[in-house]
Amino acid sequence: MKPKADNNEYSESEDFIRARIRSDLESGIEKPVTRFPPEPNGYLHIGHAKSICLNFGIAEEFGGECNLRFDDTNPSKEDIEYEEAIKEDVRWLGFDWENRIYYASDYFEQLYEYALQLIGEGKAYVDDLSAEEIREYRGTLSEPGRESPSRERSVEESLGLFQAMRNGDFDDGQYVLRAKIDMASGNMNMRDPVMYRIMKKPHPRTRDSWSIYPMYDWAHGQSDSIEGITHSLCTLEFEDHRPLYDWFIVQLGIYHSRQIEFARLNLSYTVLSKRNLMKLVSEGFVSGWDDPRMPTISGLRRRGYTPESIKDFCRKIGITKQDSVIDMELLEHSIREDLNRRAQRMMVVLDPLKVVIVNYPEGKEEELDAVNNPEDPSMGKRKVPFSRELFIERDDFMEDPPKKFYRLSPGSEVRLRYAYIVRCVGFERDPTTGEVTEVHCEYDPDTRGGSAPDGRKVRGTIHWVSAKSASRVTVRLYDRLFTVPNPMADKQREFTEFLNPDSLRILENCAAEPALGDCAGDINCQFERKGYFVLDSVDSVSGAPVFNRTVSLRDSWSRQSGGKVG
RNA sequence: UGGGGCAUCGUAUAAUGGCAGUACAGCGGACUCUGAAUCCGCUAGUCUAGGUUCGAAUCCUAGUGCCCCAGCCA
Numbered sequence: 001m002k003p004k005a006d007n008n009e010y011s012e013s014e015d016f017i018r019a020r021i022r023s024d025l026e027s028g029i030e031k032p033v034t035r036f037p038p039e040p041n042g043y044l045h046i047g048h049a050k051s052i053c054l055n056f057g058i059a060e061e062f063g064g065e066c067n068l069r070f071d072d073t074n075p076s077k078e079d080i081e082y083e084e085a086i087k088e089d090v091r092w093l094g095f096d097w098e099n100r101i102y103y104a105s106d107y108f109e110q111l112y113e114y115a116l117q118l119i120g121e122g123k124a125y126v127d128d129l130s131a132e133e134i135r136e137y138r139g140t141l142s143e144p145g146r147e148s149p150s151r152e153r154s155v156e157e158s159l160g161l162f163q164a165m166r167n168g169d170f171d172d173g174q175y176v177l178r179a180k181i182d183m184a185s186g187n188m189n190m191r192d193p194v195m196y197r198i199m200k201k202p203h204p205r206t207r208d209s210w211s212i213y214p215m216y217d218w219a220h221g222q223s224d225s226i227e228g229i230t231h232s233l234c235t236l237e238f239e240d241h242r243p244l245y246d247w248f249i250v251q252l253g254i255y256h257s258r259q260i261e262f263a264r265l266n267l268s269y270t271v272l273s274k275r276n277l278m279k280l281v282s283e284g285f286v287s288g289w290d291d292p293r294m295p296t297i298s299g300l301r302r303r304g305y306t307p308e309s310i311k312d313f314c315r316k317i318g319i320t321k322q323d324s325v326i327d328m329e330l331l332e333h334s335i336r337e338d339l340n341r342r343a344q345r346m347m348v349v350l351d352p353l354k355v356v357i358v359n360y361p362e363g364k365e366e367e368l369d370a371v372n373n374p375e376d377p378s379m380g381k382r383k384v385p386f387s388r389e390l391f392i393e394r395d396d397f398m399e400d401p402p403k404k405f406y407r408l409s410p411g412s413e414v415r416l417r418y419a420y421i422v423r424c425v426g427f428e429r430d431p432t433t434g435e436v437t438e439v440h441c442e443y444d445p446d447t448r449g450g451s452a453p454d455g456r457k458v459r460g461t462i463h464w465v466s467a468k469s470a471s472r473v474t475v476r477l478y479d480r481l482f483t484v485p486n487p488m489a490d491k492q493r494e495f496t497e498f499l500n501p502d503s504l505r506i507l508e509n510c511a512a513e514p515a516l517g518d519c520a521g522d523i524n525c526q527f528e529r530k531g532y533f534v535l536d537s538v539d540s541v542s543g544a545p546v547f548n549r550t551v552s553l554r555d556s557w558s559r560q561s562g563g564k565v566g
Numbered sequence: 567u568g569g570g571g572c573a574u575c576g577u578a579u580a581a582u583g584g585c586a587g588u589a590c591a592g593c594g595g596a597c598u599c600u601g602a603a604u605c606c607g608c609u610a611g612u613c614u615a616g617g618u619u620c621g622a623a624u625c626c627u628a629g630u631g632c633c634c635c636a637g638c639c640a
Contacts, residue, residue: 135637326577
């Protein structure tokens, strides 16, 4: 089937960044070169996916290139574990940096030479003010700063001191190298920003060969320039840094990459900052960075999201400079749309209630045809066993049903999907708890396969599993991580106070079609009428599968009945 | 008058002086062996006030609101 993407909204119009690239292409540049520059200090999340799709997407669309660059300028926060996870996530999304993997740390020597150049030209100086003093001297948002006494230091002295900083002659914090710009600038970033700090810490890649490390502002633009990045795309909070980005490049007289800013992604009912995600992990609110409730790429992957659905989502949200919060339902729409097209259908009863077909012969078993995917006939059919004793969903039976309840209730008729039309003729309950323990039905042998030869209308069709051959599986139902759309909105309260206590429900005794009892690999399927599920890649063991609910099906019944269904 | 940015249905996003469109959500209907999917329809928007113009979301003026910046983090 042809996707309706041919003449839809996103192929017709271009965002402001693509428009700019197109115009730059017309006015001379050969091809766009972009980069995705994560710091290896945490796992990638859906917000990074937006940036990845933008940077790699532009390279694909315009015949350019996109580099993967690790912005590893702060060894106190970075770890090799993160680097590997990041590479895996980018690859999983379906992007390829080929041989273009770079590290800011590869440029440490070049950056050092550049610094020498600026010092030599009197545009940078070594400062001996303490961190606290630097802050005081910087002034405030509305008052200009004061110049450090070190500003008057001679070029020769700064050169010597800077070399000594590199040699490890000083302790952490004793000196910094600063750019000499303008302490009265309205832009705080231009008030003699720190370029290097002393940090006697081994670096994952350069080990102990450096005792000074460049700051972001000093490293990023120059790294872009060295790599010939034409368009350096970053988020809005760096707009204030652009004058500094440009200043360094102009002073150095090197290739001028251009920084362009766009709005970062915000998603409702979750948080999207490494700091806060880190807190959820380290304080045990979730099981790890890849907890299926996490908005990380690895969490979404384990939850059952596909790369296609994430890329589709990124295309739909667009690229602008407006602060916005995207509704989680749009992400859910993307995965439903993708999985509806490709997921194998299965019948699984999450909360089993026993049904006895009283007029069905004891010991008899037959195999019925079930469609694997009504959206895709090429996926074929499969056999499902049927017998006298079945399981149905507990909430598909009601002793005293409300209006418009199309499922089973005393005296009513319902279709067992792919099987027979049955009528409820009675039920049993536990005398002490009052809970319904068993439902009795009579089946109509003429309706084999679920058809009604007499043309009778049966509104309800429910899923079921033959009791004898059912596989016992564990199912984890996930719900939104937070109870409020924006957990960060309340400044008085910690965002963790808004964690949803019901974000995970574990169902140990679900009854599944036999085939699901022993399966392996990346299995995305739809449990009919319940949602899309994926075999958990971590906790499933052979013969004891665990399924994660990726997303429920849309459910207009629970909305209209106000009830919570499964 | 510290600096920088942003304002279009509930949420996003298009319209680059010429019919305010699309998607998600919501509501209603058709269809249905998934209360799914699909199809059809409906609701709903240009921050405010002036101005320019035959014509303004778009240009001008003045307001208002929101976001970011005072790390030796990125």
